[in-house]
Amino acid sequence: MLALVTGQADQAVSLFEACLSHLPGETAPKLALAFALECAGKPAASWYDLVWRTDHTYVSAAFGLARSGRIGVLDEVPASSVYRVAAQVALAASVVRRADLSVLKPDELVGAADRVAKQADLDPRRRDLLTAEVLGGALAWLDSNPPPQGSPRLADAPFTEPGLRKRLESIYRRLAVAAETRQERHALIDQANAVRPRTWL
Structure with a gap:
């Protein structure tokens, strides 16, 4: 996290990859790795997709996919989520921000x-x-x-x-x-x- 906030995204990628190797079944390190990869300008969609398909409570993964071009996935954010309105707003705004x-x-x-x-x-x-x-x-x-x-x-x-x-x-x-x-x-x-x-x- 410190590497991310200090602009050292490549280092964060390496550290989160190490974390994931110790906790391969955990979802949070996968999401963290996806975000670090995105910050480093590297492909991250596959990791966001893996997290989103595993657990729809990780709404950050849906927004990550949307930033990678899969904006339609925001319609899958559950109605019970506190981020549902934000997802719907982002979908509406994306139409006129092309x-x-x-x-x-x-x-x-x-x-x-x-x-x-x-x-x-x-x-x-x-x-x-x-x-x-x-x-x-x-x-x-x-x-x-x-x-x-x-x-x-x-x-x-x-x-x-x-x-x-x-x-x-x-x-x-x-x-x-x-x-x-x-x-x-x-x-x-x-x-x-x-x-x-x-x-x-």
């Missing part, structure tokens, strides 16, 4: 918004911020794609540029009302004004 939003499908964006909305234990401010992020991603998607067929709704708004802009504006204004500082409030009001639907008035 390098190329143009390749997204409309139902992925709708699903991300729905996933956020279903998290009853999520802090209201965090919910609004995540919903705003999904709405912003959807607006970016519309920059290079026509509105989807079938009149779907995203975060209780029509999946059109005016509909998304109106919903996003309302969220920013609600966040501004609850802002803790004047600077934050002004920044949120500026964001609300920037996304307000364009009109002739």
Whole structure:
């Protein structure tokens, strides 16, 4: 652990490998080795996968797999886990944090918004911020794609540029009302004004 916190990941790998050789049946050293390997820039997914398949209470292994590209595994985090909400939030956020939003499908964006909305234990401010992020991603998607067929709704708004802009504006204004500082409030009001639907008035 000291090697990890002092930036000596390769040494940590060697030490955790030695630990695992003494305790080959234990799960914790495998998880520690996986994290050390990840910190050292070496392949770690196989160890995270071994831990996750062995015991779903080691949620850190699921997040490790997600960082390696297997983001869908976060849906396997048990509903009883205190990390369930964090896993669902990470899944939703991963949709709009891709390098190329143009390749997204409309139902992925709708699903991300729905996933956020279903998290009853999520802090209201965090919910609004995540919903705003999904709405912003959807607006970016519309920059290079026509509105989807079938009149779907995203975060209780029509999946059109005016509909998304109106919903996003309302969220920013609600966040501004609850802002803790004047600077934050002004920044949120500026964001609300920037996304307000364009009109002739």
